[in-house]
Amino acid sequence: NAGVTQTPKFRVLKTGQSMTLLCAQDMNHEYMYWYRQDPGMGLRLIHYSVGEGTTAKGEVPDGYNVSRLKKQNFLLGLESAAPSQTSVYFCASSYDRRDSGANVLTFGAGSRLTVL
């Protein structure tokens, strides 16, 4: 049981390049999320998905796209990377439970992206 796995762990891009971060979970979770973490700003939600085939915008969606073609995978894409997207990206997943307290987030190990 691997939990939440992110690939790659590190990546360096040049401005304007594109890339995709992959998140995979083996816990049969309905919900998946992409966060970015920047110093002093905590965890900010980029996009999320409440089920296979669905995605929605979070707090900071500009410059990113996502897809959830399979329940276990959630992809985050940068079409034209900018230095402002230098950050640590965390994927997370949780059960779909409407009663509060059940949607505990399980995080991946993070992906450190540097855009030059």
Place this chain on the structure above:
Amino acid sequence: GENVEQHPSTLSVQEGDSAVIKCTYSDSASNYFPWYKQELGKRPQLIIDIRSNVGEKKDQRIAVTLNKTAKHFSLHITETQPEDSAVYFCAAYKLSGGYQKVTFGTGTKLQVIP
């Protein structure tokens, strides 16, 4: 939308002392408040949580208190140890648009000095 403020942003304590981190939230509809610990270079992990119908919860050296009227909740760590050094995040959940929306605080870097 929900806004979660967390204080202090950094906290240094001597080993054995207590540490308190406070969070305030803006939306009275928020009903679940977890705390995550993130060690250097690692992923955030849940350490304790509290629901809106509970005022206090303890787990060994850590405890969380919730004041719904004032809309704030706090993490208390007693008898701090060097391994408690980490960044701690609070969060508030509320049901919005049919799903649980999570808002995180900006984090507190705790340093326990041996």
